[in-house]
Amino acid sequence: MKRYEALAEELARSIQAGVFRPGERLPSVRQTCAARRLSPSTVFQAYYLLEARGVIESRARSGYYVARQSPRLPPEPEASSWPDGDSREVDVSELVFQVLQSAMQRDRVPFGSAFPSPLLFPMAKLGRALASAAPELDPWSTVDDLTPGLGELRRQISQRYLIDGIDVPAEEIVITNGALEALTLSIGAATRPGDAVLVESPCFYAVLQSLERNGLRAIEVPTHPRDGVDPEALERAIVRHAPRACWLMPTFHNPLGATMPDTAKQAVVELLAEHGIPLIEDDVYAELHFGPKRPPPAKAFDRNGLVMHCSSFSKCLAPGYRIGWVAAGRFRDTIARNKLTTTLNTNVPAQHAISRYLQRGGYDRHLRRLRAALAEQQAQYIAAVARDFPPGTRVTRAGGGYFAWIELPEGIDSLEVQRRAARHGISIAPGPIFSASRGFARCLRLNYGHPFDARAEQALRTLGALAAEAQTVRE
Amino acid sequence: MKRYEALAEELARSIQAGVFRPGERLPSVRQTCAARRLSPSTVFQAYYLLEARGVIESRARSGYYVARQSPRLPPEPEASSWPDGDSREVDVSELVFQVLQSAMQRDRVPFGSAFPSPLLFPMAKLGRALASAAPELDPWSTVDDLTPGLGELRRQISQRYLIDGIDVPAEEIVITNGALEALTLSIGAATRPGDAVLVESPCFYAVLQSLERNGLRAIEVPTHPRDGVDPEALERAIVRHAPRACWLMPTFHNPLGATMPDTAKQAVVELLAEHGIPLIEDDVYAELHFGPKRPPPAKAFDRNGLVMHCSSFSKCLAPGYRIGWVAAGRFRDTIARNKLTTTLNTNVPAQHAISRYLQRGGYDRHLRRLRAALAEQQAQYIAAVARDFPPGTRVTRAGGGYFAWIELPEGIDSLEVQRRAARHGISIAPGPIFSASRGFARCLRLNYGHPFDARAEQALRTLGALAAEAQTVRE
Numbered sequence: 030m031k032r033y034e035a036l037a038e039e040l041a042r043s044i045q046a047g048v049f050r051p052g053e054r055l056p057s058v059r060q061t062c063a064a065r066r067l068s069p070s071t072v073f074q075a076y077y078l079l080e081a082r083g084v085i086e087s088r089a090r091s092g093y094y095v096a097r098q099s100p101r102l103p104p105e106p107e108a109s110s111w112p113d114g115d116s117r118e119v120d121v122s123e124l125v126f127q128v129l130q131s132a133m134q135r136d137r138v139p140f141g142s143a144f145p146s147p148l149l150f151p152m153a154k155l156g157r158a159l160a161s162a163a164p165e166l167d168p169w170s171t172v173d174d175l176t177p178g179l180g181e182l183r184r185q186i187s188q189r190y191l192i193d194g195i196d197v198p199a200e201e202i203v204i205t206n207g208a209l210e211a212l213t214l215s216i217g218a219a220t221r222p223g224d225a226v227l228v229e230s231p232c233f234y235a236v237l238q239s240l241e242r243n244g245l246r247a248i249e250v251p252t253h254p255r256d257g258v259d260p261e262a263l264e265r266a267i268v269r270h271a272p273r274a275c276w277l278m279p280t281f282h283n284p285l286g287a288t289m290p291d292t293a294k295q296a297v298v299e300l301l302a303e304h305g306i307p308l309i310e311d312d313v314y315a316e317l318h319f320g321p322k323r324p325p326p327a328k329a330f331d332r333n334g335l336v337m338h339c340s341s342f343s344k345c346l347a348p349g350y351r352i353g354w355v356a357a358g359r360f361r362d363t364i365a366r367n368k369l370t371t372t373l374n375t376n377v378p379a380q381h382a383i384s385r386y387l388q389r390g391g392y393d394r395h396l397r398r399l400r401a402a403l404a405e406q407q408a409q410y411i412a413a414v415a416r417d418f419p420p421g422t423r424v425t426r427a428g429g430g431y432f433a434w435i436e437l438p439e440g441i442d443s444l445e446v447q448r449r450a451a452r453h454g455i456s457i458a459p460g461p462i463f464s465a466s467r468g469f470a471r472c473l474r475l476n477y478g479h480p481f482d483a484r485a486e487q488a489l490r491t492l493g494a495l496a497a498e499a500q501t502v503r504e
Numbered sequence: 505m506k507r508y509e510a511l512a513e514e515l516a517r518s519i520q521a522g523v524f525r526p527g528e529r530l531p532s533v534r535q536t537c538a539a540r541r542l543s544p545s546t547v548f549q550a551y552y553l554l555e556a557r558g559v560i561e562s563r564a565r566s567g568y569y570v571a572r573q574s575p576r577l578p579p580e581p582e583a584s585s586w587p588d589g590d591s592r593e594v595d596v597s598e599l600v601f602q603v604l605q606s607a608m609q610r611d612r613v614p615f616g617s618a619f620p621s622p623l624l625f626p627m628a629k630l631g632r633a634l635a636s637a638a639p640e641l642d643p644w645s646t647v648d649d650l651t652p653g654l655g656e657l658r659r660q661i662s663q664r665y666l667i668d669g670i671d672v673p674a675e676e677i678v679i680t681n682g683a684l685e686a687l688t689l690s691i692g693a694a695t696r697p698g699d700a701v702l703v704e705s706p707c708f709y710a711v712l713q714s715l716e717r718n719g720l721r722a723i724e725v726p727t728h729p730r731d732g733v734d735p736e737a738l739e740r741a742i743v744r745h746a747p748r749a750c751w752l753m754p755t756f757h758n759p760l761g762a763t764m765p766d767t768a769k770q771a772v773v774e775l776l777a778e779h780g781i782p783l784i785e786d787d788v789y790a791e792l793h794f795g796p797k798r799p800p801p802a803k804a805f806d807r808n809g810l811v812m813h814c815s816s817f818s819k820c821l822a823p824g825y826r827i828g829w830v831a832a833g834r835f836r837d838t839i840a841r842n843k844l845t846t847t848l849n850t851n852v853p854a855q856h857a858i859s860r861y862l863q864r865g866g867y868d869r870h871l872r873r874l875r876a877a878l879a880e881q882q883a884q885y886i887a888a889v890a891r892d893f894p895p896g897t898r899v900t901r902a903g904g905g906y907f908a909w910i911e912l913p914e915g916i917d918s919l920e921v922q923r924r925a926a927r928h929g930i931s932i933a934p935g936p937i938f939s940a941s942r943g944f945a946r947c948l949r950l951n952y953g954h955p956f957d958a959r960a961e962q963a964l965r966t967l968g969a970l971a972a973e974a975q976t977v978r979e
Contacts, residue, residue: 152641156853165631166631242846351681374681374682
């Protein structure tokens, strides 16, 4: 157990024992550091873990308090030896499309959606930024701002890296049509058809679709629901399969919500560098942290230019604008060229609009509001799962993002639950779409990025009942 | 010789003989039809051919007049047996990038550029459409208008097809990041690595780069500088190579400017259908016709859903907005899915802005102005080439678009000219970047999409002198 985990456990016990009562203020970070001779980051991590678990809550400019609703939450899923460690061809797209088609209808309860509520974003303010940028657009910028993209926007992205202590020069950045194009270009730059690629298990279905389209083989590495990929498991897979690339989402993993500890991120980057294996890092949720600090990306530990760090503004600021990027290290030229020959360029007015929005300030204020909303929704959704789902249900409590990974009790098939839920107008994302080996039959991904309103509350109750029914039928 | 060509020849002779003097009005189309018992389309085609050659000029709402500067223009290049008909792996990207990098610098005279002057487009008006659309954007449209794209925009595109007499339902259309993504998705849907693909020779270098990236083999089919691909040559190549797809630009070909006669388009579509071969049709320049009518696309003759018609607003309305589409026939679902898994979606505000611009009207007025400007520039540039280039130079006179294909006299290497021109701040696109077999050593593509100002005039003079010098050195 790590130091911050030990501290968190101890505080949790104190709270359970009534030393701190619901609504009471906890000792400040500074006090705790001094009292226990711990570093601020250890104390922050402990508080942040407790906050993610709903045990305590932070209040702006005031500190941490014991949560008023003392939680009786379901446990988190355990690590398991889900994947068999084989490398296999991928054939998951058909299933994914079937499931997603039903999730994309607006009248569905969007628990299966990959997007948070668009109402969480400053669409009107962005629209004004676009409105003021568009008519002033220098016509020549349609020629000058070809790939790699608008210089000013790349400079601002570089600046945000620097604020987080990461040195990524603007020259290394290529602007893309959302993070998905960044990932598409990155896997294309690092592999050739037939190559094997290390992926998490479970992993985001778009990873599997991308491998399938590119004729690549997936090596699924067991992924812990809270701590993500274990560097030792990764090393075993490297030795066994000689993969050509590794594709991970180390922070607020989709679908698990897992975040690799900083030390594990560093270990993985160093391990891959030893073997000369490029890392494609999908980091689209990092800005949605519920703790005080954005967890560092694996890119922060890159000394060899082997990490392609892919992100976007789609999940944290501007959905629908399709502005993403890759900080591509030594693959920068290859990626810029492949972008030039596949989609040529990224929408120019949108690049100017986002650049202008960032200049005007207000992004960090928006992010704080967005994080607070998601953290609150997480607590509400998980409490509802605890109340309404069959006993034995487990659920992850991510430190950020808007996905919870639910493990239903033995004997419940999430594809069956998905079919029943669809008939009730509720979408879910069943476990098997997140795995090349079609594992995770009793798991599902729950999107809590939409307000916990009466409809959501009722739908979760229905979903819990459907899950229970599905279990009965099976027995 | 076709009927319209015979009429054009006859009129040209009358003009040369002084029957019609510079500045005089020609008989109206109606008069000529009646006098010679010809159909209006034959007469229009003859006038349009003469106009493209700079012999006559049209004046709005008034008719056709003998051009004031009686032209003494260089002849058009001849058809030739350039490609050897072999199928080959493609390895042209490095050369293309070297050449294009120098063309993309703003201080260069952009004869080698692939883009027309951005000043020819209604950027301010589009900006206002964007400005009014953006703040009113329904946040849900970022979710609802996922691929295949904004329904209203697809409806408007379908409507424009219908006005040209082509039945393409909105359901068949997928909105893309410019035409290049449409082409990328189309070739991906029709082929697998190792397949052979029929292409024109010369052809747009992006075609070659795309084949190279996808591990496809190119079969170069001889392409006539005025009439494009000959159906019989295409048939021979089909029989010999059993290609998996065919990729053509039948209207205002890049780099030649060639347009296939309607009958040849129809013959090619029927021939490919017989062999079950999909046609990827790049049709981005069709709206830039100098004649009275937009030449029909090959898609107009498609009865089997085998033609993927790719186009965009980038060359005729909105550069930098990256809004294109493919009318994908039976490949529609595959393409929509591949788009969802590679770039997910196309910029939503830009789709709304273009849709709104189209609703407000003014697009056709803009197009008329744009066509007139390009036609005038074509005449100016070609006259300058006639004046300033070495004797024996040949140049195509396209019926639309903004490219002229120049064939220099024997013994001049266009790559050498390109290097010398670069030192004088002038970019050109040398012939070898348009061929997998690196042919066309004494050809170059000239972009006349920029105003014929003093700088352009001087640069053409310099270019002509450099070409003459390069010839001397060789002798």
